[in-house]
Amino acid sequence: MANITYVASGIVGPSDVSSSIAKYQFPKFLASEHSTTVLSRTPIQEPEITEEVVVKTPPGNAYVRTVVFPFFVLVHLLLRRDGTDIVATDRSGDAILPVAILHRFDFAPWIIFCADSPDGRENKRNRADIDLDVSMLHTTLMQRIAWYGYRNADRVILSDESEEIDVSRKTVIKGGVDCEVVDRITRKTERTESETLRVLYVGNMYYHRAIDVLFDAVENCESDIELVLVGPPPEAGDANSMREFVEHVAPSLEARIDSLSVDCQYKGKLPHEEALAEMVKADIGLCLLPYERGMPHFLDSYPIKVFEYMATETAVVATRTPATSELLDAPQLVQENDPTVVANVIDSLADDQLRKRCRERNRETVTDHCWNSLWEQIDDTVGSVMRDDEYAVRNDGVSADRKF
Structure with missing residues (x-):
């Protein structure tokens, strides 16, 4: 079992909406299989997650939380540096930004959970031919940060075979069903x-x-x-x-x-x-x-x-x-x-x-695409990015080759 901090910009779930099922499965997996702290920009209401993990959210209204969230994440990760085996994020730019900064200083292995196509939002904006304004500039900046994350994280777990991400750093979970x-x-x-x-x-x-x-x-x-x-x-x-x-x-x-x-x-x-x-x-x-x-x-x-x-x-x-x-x-x-x-x-x-x-x-x-089988693939990926020395210490010398 690894000590994982999961940084998520958006609300996780709701779990009963079809389009949220894949996105929901990642934090659900972390809550069930690992010792997890969730840093979320917005409150999480899902009992299956909140009853299993520690959830921390920055104070203030939605606007204030958006502004302070990257700083909130930075402070929390620095305070928990010695107790963090892996940092995981969703695909949002404001979740990726603080982790990307710390990752340059060899903070901890970093996994991105990308439940949808990583270029889906950009395709949608291009199709709509949306003019840039302040809001769109922020959205575009967050997308650029997200792509930095896709190309620099230790591992990206995603749902398609995007050629933009090197095969050595991606795990394709093609999607699944409960x-x-x-x-x-x-x-x-x-x-x-x-x-x-x-x-x-x-x-x-x-x-x-x-x-x-x-x-x-x-x-x-x-x-x-x-x-x-x-x-x-x-x-x-x-x-x-x-x-x-x-x-x-x-x-x-x-x-x-x-x-x-x-x-x-x-x-x-x-x-x-x-x-x-x-x-x-x-x-x-x-x-x-x-x-x-x-x-x-x-x-x-x-x-x-x-x-x-x-x-x-x-x-x-x-x-x-x-x-x-x-x-x-x-x-x-x-x-x-x-x-x-x-x-x-x-x-x-x-x-x-x-x-x-x-x-x-x-x-x-x-x-082969039932989520209980896919969780095993995700867990193998988590194990593959764990640093062998850290894993050995946290498991009293047990071989790092052993599955979590």
Whole structure:
């Protein structure tokens, strides 16, 4: 067991929101497996973490905390220098900055936990063509600091194969799913057989998520389709997301749904376990990744919902990328985000036997991506950056090769 200080800028969790699951798993792992102190810019409300670790937050309101947080971290780390085996941070610039300063003085081994693509935020800003102002200058500066961290930390644990980070310093945790939760939800959720093919999309209803392709595809299907949508509407995003939707899709999400020739249920944003239940009830889950729309990191990222579709034994229709090709077999992949091509793959999966084989293969493949297995990989990484002499002292001479 290592003494770890984890520096996090944002709120950890909430653990019941799908997009936070991977981010939540890192501090949850540290809280469960190591002696951990969390330095957080904002209060943490998650009992699974707060009951297991010491959480320290700078005083003041949100603005004051933002200003003093790097200094707060510096002071705390210096005071705990002799009791810190490893410093870990999330990917935020204001968490990385104080650790990067101390790291230059051989303070302690440093690991960055990067649950998402490291260049995702920058891609989003470039796509939106946002003009620089004071706020954006701060955001850009924090991103530059983050990239300094990616390139200088002892180890980066991230969810994609970013070529910007040297292979000798990165551990790729491609993403995962809490298989115990999925099994529990599956046991209490009835999957009913029907002549109608239940097609599910879980995610943001945004143009850069190919929501227009999805709508056009289901209308091109020859099979009897029922479409279920789960996720935030376009107006939940920034102004650019809504502008793109109106320009390329419809005046509103409701208007596009009303114009569909197939039955469509829009369920809005659901708690994570309810979204998993919808996956259990679905026949096919959709995940289109139009990286040509200004999100090139889609090529290398491993979407959480693909793992969740697979764990709930749902067949998948996903854009073929290097990442999805590792997870899914050919009958579930589309070469291009074209409505006709997507519709053809959906129709092919209307075949009960093919869909059954895909569902079974998905469940078998996803076993290696259950979080309880991934925690072992993370722990191996933590052990690999521990200094042998420090580890030996803290474990009374036990070999540093032994797993924590």
